[in-house]
Amino acid sequence: MARRDLPEINAGSMADIAFLLLIFFLVTTTMDVDTGIKRKLPPLPDETNQPQESQMLKNNILVIQLATNKDVVLVETGAEESGQGKTLEIYKLKQFIKEFVDNNGKNIHLSDQPDKAVISIKSSAKANWGTFIATQDAISAAYKELRNAESIRKFGQEYEDLNEDQNSEIKNIYPLKLTETVKEN
C-alpha cells in the first residue's frame, strides 16, 4: 500500500503561542532581588560568656541612643558623663562615626584606635524600625568609606576589588564592632 504524504503542519501559529506565553511571563515577572543590610546575630549570652564591657576604656565606646524622634539620635562616648550626650541629626551621623573611629587618640573623648572602637546602639522601646535602619546604614557607610580609603592608600585599589587576604587585612584594621540593645519599659 502506497503511503500518502503527511500534510505539513502549519507552524505559522507557533509565534502566536509563544507570544502568549511571553506576555504571561512578562506580566508575572518580578525581577527584584531582596536587598538589605547584612549583619550577624550573636547567640544569646549564657553564664560562660558574659559581655565584658567593663574591661574596656569608656572612650572607646560610642553609644547611639534612638528615641521616638525619627530625625535625630543622641550620641555619647563613654568618657563623657552619662546623660551628657549631644543630639545629632541622622544625616550627620556618618561623619561623626568616621571621626570617632578614625580618631587614633587625638581627641581623648573619642576612640584610641580603630580596632578598639565599639559602637553600641541603644534604642528605646518605642523607637521606630526606620530610625534603626537609618542608623545602621550610617554605620555601614562610615565603615565602607574608612575601609575604602585605607584600601586605596595601601593597595591602590577599591575595597571591593581586593582579594581575600587583602580584604581581611583591611577588615582587621577597621573591624566593625557593634552591639544592639533595646531598653525595656
Place this chain on the structure above:
Amino acid sequence: MSRFKKKKGKKIGAISTASLPDIVFMLLFFFMVATVLREVDLKLTNELPKATEIKKLKRKSLIMHIYVGSGKFGDLKGVPNLIQLDDAISEVKDIGPYLEMRRARVTAENEKKLLTTSFKADENAQMFFINEIMTELRRYSPFGHPISYTTKKQIE
C-alpha cells in the same frame, strides 16, 4: 542603452518571518528563567525603610522571610506589631520552630549555618517588638545567625 535599464518594476520580496518564533522563544525562555512568582500573600502593611549600603541576597533556598507590620485585613486591620511567616500571621513563639523547620530542610550539613533571615519590617514597627523577635532568633541559633535587614534602595 538597454544595459542601464532601471530596476523600477522589480518588487522587494516579503521579509521572511520564519525566524520570528525563534526570537520570541528566546525572549520567552529568558523571562521564564528570570521569573520569580510572588511566593506569599502579604497580610501586613509592609513599607520597607530605605538605605544605601545594601547588598543583594543570593541563594534563594537559604533564605527565610520574616515579615513584620500591622494588619491589613479584617479583624486585624490596623493592629500593630504582627508577624507573618510564610502565609500565616504568627506569634513570636512560632519563630523558633519555624527556624528549626527551615534549617532541617537544608540538606547539606555545612550550609545549615548559612540559612539567612531576610527581615522585612515595616518602617513604623517598634523596636521593643523587633527585639523580641531578634531574641527569639538568637535563642534558637547557638552559633549566631546571619540576618539581612531588608530595605529598599535609596535613590539619591
